[in-house]
Amino acid sequence: MSEVGDSSSSAYERLIGTDRVSGRLYTDPDVFERELERIHHRSWMFVGHESEVATPGEFVTRRLGRQPVLLTRDDTGAVRLWSNRCPHRGATVCALDQGHTRFFRCPYHAWTFDNAGALVALPGEEGFGPTFDRDTHGLAPVPRMDTYRGFVFGSWSHEGQTLTEHLGNARDLIDRVCDVSPVGEISLRAGWLRHRIGANWKMAAENVCDFYHPPITHGSSGLMGGVPPGYFTDAHGGVTRDLGGGHGEVDYRQTEGGSQTGLGPHGFIFPNLFIEAASIFVIHPVSVSEMTHLQTPITWVGLPEKMQRPQSRRFAMAFGAAGVIEPDDAATWERMQLGLQAGEPEWVMLERGVQFDHTGEGRALDEIAMRGFWRHYRSLMTDEAAVR
16 A cells, blocks of 8 residues: 555655655545545535526536536526436436536436426336425535636535635635626636546646746747747746635736736636636546546626637637647646656655745746645645544
């Protein structure tokens, strides 16, 4: 059994240092299972946006950690979040990515539920006896669901931090992206690109606030042609921040040419949401060595189309079917996953800008946000009270 396979909290204290982490945290299946338990099935996770289910009857299917969920707007206009699982024998009741319906019908025994989750029909109901109660056999709601400015979050844990507490300083990222709109609203109805990548989910989370890599990893993509000279250098003046709670951002607002980073902010909301200027990214863990990476462009309600068009073109160029940026990142993460299988040397280094950690803020290319991610990660993986 591996050092972390015993599920002891003390192992994580050693494997996560102040400026380095063990490569085992990306490759050990026992670590991944503990992450699902301690993070993805207990923390608040971004699920979707209210605009995706704008009218009664609309739905989208997503995953909350490993488990499938169903985001709906019922006939009264209320947004609901259900476990996408028939309470009879466990089959998923909806296999489509999105759609519009008043009813969900299980393909196994035709148990049928309305879009408010109630069991409304089933064949041979009399066979279940006189005490059978439809009201206790509806779709199971995700234990906790909450929204902030249209962003829908869910948690499998029945108790814990409120969403406001979880977001903390990262609420500013959501506020800033929404406030680009003259009415303070965004829409995510363009559909999602899905990339299956053979790498650990934490590599994508770290990559969000890594401005050290773009001129190298994306050097042949054309990305460098759209930014000022010296943009990806310490001297240009951008700032990276540890926002607490595992959240972080890179901020170029105060620099010359800062508007060229896009309309919105560039930051990560722990553990699975990335707001990238004019796009939304979501990280879904699949296994210790595999993730699904999803992207969609943002539409700002009320913003003139001529202001949004350049961002739409940028999204298509970078992340579309023939995008030039996503393949760079995906290939690099897969190479990292392969290299870390070697086990030696043990450590992944996160030393850049460590001298600024006491302020929580450093230069744009520093690794402050990554170290903040790992501090929060360690607190969740070692908190024994969280599983009592």
